[in-house]
Amino acid sequence: MPLIKLNDKEIEVENGARLLQVALDEGFDIPHYCYHPSLSIAGNCRMCCVEVEGMPGLQISCNVTINELPEERKVDGSYDMVVNSESEEVKDARSRVLELLLLNHPLDCPVCDQAGECYLQDYSYLHGNAHSRFKEEKRVNPKKRLGDEIWIYPNRCVLCSRCIRFCDEIVGDPQLIVRNRGYSSIIDVRDGQPIDNKLSGNTADICPVGSLVSNDFLHKTRVWNLKEHDTVCMDCSVGCNVEIGVSNNEIQRIKPRYNKDVNDYWMCDDGRLGYHAAEKVERLQSPLLKGENGFDPISWTEAFEVIRENVISKEGFNASEFALIGSPYCTNEENYLLRKIVESMSVPASNIGLYPAEMEGDPIIFKSGFRISPDKTPNRTGAIDMLRVDNTMTPGDLSNGRVSIIYMLQGGLYDVMNESMLEILNNADFVIVQSTYLSDAAKLADLVLPGTMHYEKSGTMTNDRRRVQKINQAVVPPVGTREDWKVILEFANSIGCEGIEFENVDEITTEIASSIPGYEGCSTEAVGSAGINLDFEEEENKKVLA
Numbered sequence: 001m002p003l004i005k006l007n008d009k010e011i012e013v014e015n016g017a018r019l020l021q022v023a024l025d026e027g028f029d030i031p032h033y034c035y036h037p038s039l040s041i042a043g044n045c046r047m048c049c050v051e052v053e054g055m056p057g058l059q060i061s062c063n064v065t066i067n068e069l070p071e072e073r074k075v076d077g078s079y080d081m082v083v084n085s086e087s088e089e090v091k092d093a094r095s096r097v098l099e100l101l102l103l104n105h106p107l108d109c110p111v112c113d114q115a116g117e118c119y120l121q122d123y124s125y126l127h128g129n130a131h132s133r134f135k136e137e138k139r140v141n142p143k144k145r146l147g148d149e150i151w152i153y154p155n156r157c158v159l160c161s162r163c164i165r166f167c168d169e170i171v172g173d174p175q176l177i178v179r180n181r182g183y184s185s186i187i188d189v190r191d192g193q194p195i196d197n198k199l200s201g202n203t204a205d206i207c208p209v210g211s212l213v214s215n216d217f218l219h220k221t222r223v224w225n226l227k228e229h230d231t232v233c234m235d236c237s238v239g240c241n242v243e244i245g246v247s248n249n250e251i252q253r254i255k256p257r258y259n260k261d262v263n264d265y266w267m268c269d270d271g272r273l274g275y276h277a278a279e280k281v282e283r284l285q286s287p288l289l290k291g292e293n294g295f296d297p298i299s300w301t302e303a304f305e306v307i308r309e310n311v312i313s314k315e316g317f318n319a320s321e322f323a324l325i326g327s328p329y330c331t332n333e334e335n336y337l338l339r340k341i342v343e344s345m346s347v348p349a350s351n352i353g354l355y356p357a358e359m360e361g362d363p364i365i366f367k368s369g370f371r372i373s374p375d376k377t378p379n380r381t382g383a384i385d386m387l388r389v390d391n392t393m394t395p396g397d398l399s400n401g402r403v404s405i406i407y408m409l410q411g412g413l414y415d416v417m418n419e420s421m422l423e424i425l426n427n428a429d430f431v432i433v434q435s436t437y438l439s440d441a442a443k444l445a446d447l448v449l450p451g452t453m454h455y456e457k458s459g460t461m462t463n464d465r466r467r468v469q470k471i472n473q474a475v476v477p478p479v480g481t482r483e484d485w486k487v488i489l490e491f492a493n494s495i496g497c498e499g500i501e502f503e504n505v506d507e508i509t510t511e512i513a514s515s516i517p518g519y520e521g522c523s524t525e526a527v528g529s530a531g532i533n534l535d536f537e538e539e540e541n542k543k544v545l546a
C-alpha cells in the first residue's frame, strides 16, 4: 500500500486513492467546491490546491491520485507522496481564488437559505481576505424557478458544475447547462424545459453555496433552528437513509443521508416531499367506538374494556375465530408483537395476514443505479419475516365467515384494501383497526385505535433487499395517541396473553435478534445508523433466511 506524508502525518492509503478524499477522511479541512465523491472530477474551482513534493507549482488535490512508486523513486526513501496543504503559498492561493469567486457574490447571507451550512461562508471566514478590492459594478442576474422543486439565485453561483454533472451522471438526463461564455456564464435549464426529474431536489443539496435552493424549504426557517434526526424514508421499499430537520415539532425538510449500500448521497423527490401527505389527513386523537349514530370518542381505558368484552369475555375465546392482520407500514417490532399474540393465544397460522402491496408501475432506475421501488410500503419484507406469512393477505379461511373477530394494524397513509379485504372486514362480527386516520378500513371497524405515523416512531424495518435499518422518532405524536407498540402490548395484556412484556422498543429488537431465523445479531447496536444486510437464499420460490 502506498505511504504518504501529509503535513507531517504518515498515512497508508489504497493504491489509486484520491488525495483530496484521503485528506478529508483524515480530518484535514482542505477547502473544495467542485469535488463531490460521487461525481466525476471537474477541477474547475481551484480551491483544493496543495503543494506536492516533486510536482511543479500547486496541484489541485481532487485530481491527484496516489500510486505506489518503485523503491528508487520514493521520496526520502519511504514515501510515495509528500504533501503540504498548509504552506504560506497554498494559503495565499486559496484566498486569491476565494476573492475571485466572491467578486460578484451578493452580500445576502442574512436572507440566504444556505446560511449556516454554506461552503462559501465557511471558507471566507477560514481562508478568505477580510475585504474585497473589487470596485466595479457587480454582475446581477435575477433569481429564477428551474423546476417545481428548484430555484436558482445565479448571483451566488460559483460555477462548480456539480449540478450539471449530477444531472448527467446520476440522473442520466442532462437537464442543466452552462449558458453563455466567460464572465456571462450562468447555469440554466436546457431548451427552456423545467428540471423535472424525480431526483431534482438533490441538486440543491449538493450546491455548495446558496445558488440552487429547495422550493419546499424556501425561507421556512434558519438551519440553526433545526434539530436533525437520522432515520429512513418511508415512501417506498428501498428505505433511503435520511435526515429529518424538525423545529417546533414540525418537519421542515428531509435530506438524504449517505449510505453507500442503499442510496449513496441521494433521495427522490417523492420521499423528500412525502411528509406533506401526513399534513392532509385528520389525525385520530382518541379511540372511537361505533354506535348507532356513527363513531363516538371513548377513553383508552374504555377501549381496552371493549376489547376484553368482545374478544375474550362474550362467549369465551375461540382462537380459530380470531384473526390478526399486520402492516407493511409498521415496524418489525410492531409486527413481531402481533406474532407473539398469535403464539400466546394459539391462533391458527391461517388466521394471520398482511394486506396487499400498494404497487405503482415499474421500478425507476437511474443512470447511477439509484432506484425508486414501485412498492410504496416501507417494510413489507420485515412484516413478512416477523409474521411468517406469504406476501399478501388472501381471503382464504377469513372470507368464509369462520373468522368473527379481527385486529388489524394499518400505520400507513394510503388505503390499499382491495375488495376482498374490505369484504372480510365487513363480514366479521367485531373489527378493531389501529390507524392514524379514519381510513376506509377504519370506517368499517367497530373500534378504532389511534396509531402513530411514520417519523413518529422508533424501531427497525427491513428493506426490499433485506437490509435491516433503524428508524428513529423525529416528531412527537399528537396528544391522545399512543405509540403503536405500546397499544399492541396493551391489547395483548387485555386479552390475557402471557409472556409478552417489554419495557421499550429495544427490548423487542433484542428478542427478534434471538428468535427470528436470519435476524441473529440484529440488535439495535449492531444495526446502528447504517443498517446491516441479512443473508438469504431463494428456495422453491420462498425466501429462506440463511
Ligand code: SF4
Binding pocket: 156, 157, 158, 159, 160, 161, 162, 163, 164, 187, 206, 207, 208, 209, 211, 212
Ligand atoms: S448552481 Fe450551485 S451546484 Fe450549480 S454550478 Fe452553481 S454553485 Fe455549482
Ligand code: SF4
Binding pocket: 233, 234, 235, 236, 237, 238, 239, 240, 263, 267, 268, 269, 270, 271, 272, 371, 372, 373
Ligand atoms: S427511493 Fe423510495 S425510499 Fe428512497 S427517497 Fe424515494 S421514496 Fe424514499
Ligand code: FES
Binding pocket: 031, 032, 033, 034, 035, 042, 043, 044, 045, 046, 047, 048, 049, 060, 061, 062, 063
Ligand atoms: S475541488 Fe479541486 S478543483 Fe475544485
